[in-house]
Amino acid sequence: MSLDPDMFPSYCPSSVPVRIGDKWTGMVIRCLEGGPRRFGELRVPLRRVTPKVLTETLRAMERDGLVTRTAHDENPPRVVYELTGLGRGLLPLIDAVGTWCENNLDALLRARERHQGLRPTAPAMQ
Amino acid sequence: MSLDPDMFPSYCPSSVPVRIGDKWTGMVIRCLEGGPRRFGELRVPLRRVTPKVLTETLRAMERDGLVTRTAHDENPPRVVYELTGLGRGLLPLIDAVGTWCENNLDALLRARERHQGLRPTAPAMQ
DNA sequence: CGGCCCAGTTTCCTTGAAGTGACCGGCGGG
């Protein structure tokens, strides 16, 4: 997997309207699809995630058994994250979501366009 | 579809760890799977949703073209919500999520159990 | 007149996720 910085455009399908877990879990899983990665390697494609939030996401995923965290006692430090079988099992789901978005996001956005101004959050019904 | 009040146990798989859209969208789609329903009919199985939040959810889904809203000019008022083709297309996705959760939620919760106390949100690394 | 019905609305509040920017510790290199 290439570490394309733009692999998640600002307009990421997996955030509208379908999300996996919290905001970044799905993207982390995708980043780890091709094999183990270090913290800093995850930050390259996930450049819109601050280290704090990335840490939190990875901690939660570790807690849930979706990834393993291996800290090598070297210098400078090296920490490697890897998908577990459980985490890998989410890949088909994420792919399905991605496919749905590819096929239907246009229709959704067109619908959203049509409803501009109509029936806002607090519509003046009468 | 029966309007079983307990069709969504407090422990709903679709909220841990995979969510569709906002908190309630997935459940609304499931509720509408069997055909059009009125606002009050949605409130029965979705009893943990307050009317305000249900309205917001339905408005967002309408805006995104997932449901249609039909207000009949009668008294007392009657408003019917129905899945569009777009919304119906999310059903396989939701089913896939449900299946994954059925198969893997135990493993996830066991992992979560194991990590109790270990590596909290702010671990004392050194 | 006084409720009741449905489908919401309105106001207020809590919670938690996410973001910002500064900082840390140990070591190897210049």
Added chain:
DNA sequence: CCCGCCGGTCACTTCAAGGAAACTGGGCCG
């Protein structure tokens, strides 16, 4: 001697989602 590297941490703020509870409006029934 100080800088940068890595993988974070810390304190602080912001923002939106969600929830609780009371209220609305206009017919219709008694």
